Amino acid sequence: MRNCQGLLGLWPLTLLALVACGGANPTSAQSAPAGVGPIHTSEWLPLEDSTVLDFETSIEGTGEKGRLVMQVSRPRGNRIELNVAGKIRRLEAREEGVAIATGGWLLKQPFTVGATFQGLSGQVKVVGIHRALDVPAGHYTNCVETEEVTSTTNTRTTFCPGVGITKLVIEGSSNGEVRREIAELRFKGPRIDIGPEKTTASPAGQ
Numbered sequence: 001m002r003n004c005q006g007l008l009g010l011w012p013l014t015l016l017a018l019v020a021c022g023g024a025n026p027t028s029a030q031s032a033p034a035g036v037g038p039i040h041t042s043e044w045l046p047l048e049d050s051t052v053l054d055f056e057t058s059i060e061g062t063g064e065k066g067r068l069v070m071q072v073s074r075p076r077g078n079r080i081e082l083n084v085a086g087k088i089r090r091l092e093a094r095e096e097g098v099a100i101a102t103g104g105w106l107l108k109q110p111f112t113v114g115a116t117f118q119g120l121s122g123q124v125k126v127v128g129i130h131r132a133l134d135v136p137a138g139h140y141t142n143c144v145e146t147e148e149v150t151s152t153t154n155t156r157t158t159f160c161p162g163v164g165i166t167k168l169v170i171e172g173s174s175n176g177e178v179r180r181e182i183a184e185l186r187f188k189g190p191r192i193d194i195g196p197e198k199t200t201a202s203p204a205g206q
Contacts, residue, residue: 041097044144044159045107049074054187055168056136060180068183071191107159111144122150133158135166136186163188 055068071083080091080098090101097108100120108117108124115126128145140160148155153172160166168183 041107041109042093043161044111045098045164046162047072047074047080047091047093047098047164050191052187052189052191053165053185055183056186057181057183060182107144107146119148121153122148124148127156131158133160133166135184137163137166137184137188140166 049072051072053070053072055070057066057068058064068084073081073083075081078093080093082089082091091106092099092101097117098106099108100106102120104118104120105124106119109115111126111129113126113129117124124146125148126144127147129142131141131143131145133140133143140163143158143160143166145156145158148157153170155171156169157165158167163185166185169180170182171178171180173179
C-alpha cells in the first residue's frame with residue numbers, strides 16, 4: 001500500500017478533485033431531474049464540517065494501490081477549507097454552486113448534460129446525470145458526472161447525492177509516462193482527534 005503519488009498526488013495543487021461529505025452508508029436513490037432547479041448544489045456536494053474522506057487509489061495496468069485522505073472544515077459561514085496532505089484549498093458555498101476562492105467553480109448548476117462552467121484549470125462539462133455507481137463505500141444512484149480537460153490531463157469526477165465526490169478518474173502524463181489513475185471512496189465520516197497531537201483518524205474497523 002502506498003501513499004498517493006503521480007497525478008492523484010497533484011490534487012492539492014491543481015484541484016483536479018475535491019471532497020465528499022456525509023455518512024458512509026450507501027445513499028438511497030434521490031431524484032435528479034434533467035435540470036436540478038430548486039435542489040441545491042449541496043445535495044451533490046455537502047462539504048460538511050469536520051469530515052474525513054478516505055479513497056482507495058490505483059494506477060491502471062500497474063497493480064499499484066494506495067490511499068488518499070481528505071479533511072473538510074467550515075471555519076465560518078459559507079467558507080470551506082479542504083486539507084489534502086497538508087495542502088489547503090479554500091472554497092465558498094454559494095446558491096448556484098461551490099466556488100474556488102482563487103477563481104472558477106468546483107461544481108455549478110445547472111446539472112444538464114452539455115452544461116459547462118469554468119473550473120480551476122479549464123472548462124468543465126456535465127457529461128452525465130442519473131449515473132449509478134459502485135465503489136467500496138457502497139452503491140449510489142442519480143449521480144452527476146463532469147469532465148475537465150486541460151492541455152495535460154483529462155479528469156472525470158462523479159458526484160452522488162448526499163455524498164459528494166465518490167469517484168475520480170485522471171488521465172494524463174507523469175514523469176513522461178501516460179497514466180490513468182483512479183480514486184474510489186471507501187469511507188467517509190466524522191474526524192476523530194486523539195492524543196496530544198490531535199491526530200486525525202478514521203473510526204476503528206474502517
